[in-house]
Amino acid sequence: MSDxxxxxxxxxxxxxxxxxxxxxxxxxxxxxxxxxxxGSPPIRNVTxxxxxxxxxxxxxxxxxxxxxxxxxxxRSIAVYYDNPHMVPPEKCRCAxxxxxxxxxxxxxxxxxxxxxxxxxxxxxxxxxxxxxxxTFPYTSTLSIWLATRRVHPALDAYIKGRKLCAHPxxxxxxxxxxxxxxxxxxxxxxxVPEVKETERKSRGPTEATDAQMDGTGADTMSDTxxxxxxxxxGSRETSAATLSPGVNSRGWDxxxxxxxxxxxxxxxxxxxxxxxxxxxxxxxGEPRLSPEAELLGAAKWPxxxxxxxKGEE
Numbered sequence: 001m002s003d004x005x006x007x008x009x010x011x012x013x014x015x016x017x018x019x020x021x022x023x024x025x026x027x028x029x030x031x032x033x034x035x036x037x038x039g040s041p042p043i044r045n046v047t048x049x050x051x052x053x054x055x056x057x058x059x060x061x062x063x064x065x066x067x068x069x070x071x072x073x074x075r076s077i078a079v080y081y082d083n084p085h086m087v088p089p090e091k092c093r094c095a096x097x098x099x100x101x102x103x104x105x106x107x108x109x110x111x112x113x114x115x116x117x118x119x120x121x122x123x124x125x126x127x128x129x130x131x132x133x134x135t136f137p138y139t140s141t142l143s144i145w146l147a148t149r150r151v152h153p154a155l156d157a158y159i160k161g162r163k164l165c166a167h168p169x170x171x172x173x174x175x176x177x178x179x180x181x182x183x184x185x186x187x188x189x190x191x192v193p194e195v196k197e198t199e200r201k202s203r204g205p206t207e208a209t210d211a212q213m214d215g216t217g218a219d220t221m222s223d224t225x226x227x228x229x230x231x232x233x234g235s236r237e238t239s240a241a242t243l244s245p246g247v248n249s250r251g252w253d254x255x256x257x258x259x260x261x262x263x264x265x266x267x268x269x270x271x272x273x274x275x276x277x278x279x280x281x282x283x284x285g286e287p288r289l290s291p292e293a294e295l296l297g298a299a300k301w302p303x304x305x306x307x308x309x310k311g312e313e
Contacts, residue, residue: 028142049115050097063096
């Protein structure tokens with residue numbers, strides 16, 4: 001009799017644990033629908049403090065920890081420039097940090113100096129007229145893990161299905177929501193200077209090969225010639241300024257910022273956003289604490305069954 005009672009208790013506790021886990025997963029967004037749309041951006045122009053990272057996206061957790069430790073109440077932001085399905089993990093580029101100010105408000109010089117003291121750089125992103133956007137509940141650490149596995153595939157399908165040119169990919173963590181945003185205009189203004197520098201370094205060997213072939217009289221535009229695969233990242237209606245106390249801001253020029261398999265080539269034909277049914281929402285509300293580092297560093301973009309088509313600007 002005691003054995004049956006003990007077995008019943010074990011079964012009951014096991015069921016209770018499973019129900020608790022399921023309830024927690026549902027609370028974290030497991031059953032939430034992912035709606036992707038094109039419309040107005042969820043944020044206005046922002047000034048951010050960031051650190052640039054080249055390597056697996058799973059290693060970015062420490063950057064979120066660093067930015068959050070400087071000022072825990074600021075919103076966290078990440079900008080991903082490369083598609084991890086197509087670019088080797090060690091070459092994936094991103095910028096991670098905190099939003100210092102939004103809209104007409106300017107960050108205080110004390111706040112800028114504080115972040116610069118810890119090795120962060122300061123940059124401004126504009127408010128594009130139209131973006132591809134999606135949201136996901138942010139109620140627990142599990143929400144971050146679920147979002148990376150549900151939202152990114154939905155964004156990929158939306159962009160590919162409508163043959164859009166939408167890049168790079170931003171994540172903004174605020175209050176009880178994670179906002180995902182892919183600009184459809186002014187994309188070049190979202191590329192931090194380090195991206196351009198990595199492009200220069202990666203183009204160096206290719207340009208050297210082209211110079212050698214020119215010297216031998218070979219046709220550099222033939223099928224066997226070495227040709228740079230990068231293309232400009234998008235419109236640059238207004239340069240994004242790098243802010244630094246006591247130093248004049250420096251604009252972004254029209255240099256090349258796209259890798260061979262960056263998100264700027266994920267669209268199939270680069271359709272204009274004017275052809276879309278735009279349903280975006282307005283600016284975000286008040287800030288919340290930054291997401292937990294261990295799940296922000298989790299692997300993003302679960303591998304898709306097929307590779308997105310390569311697009312044109």
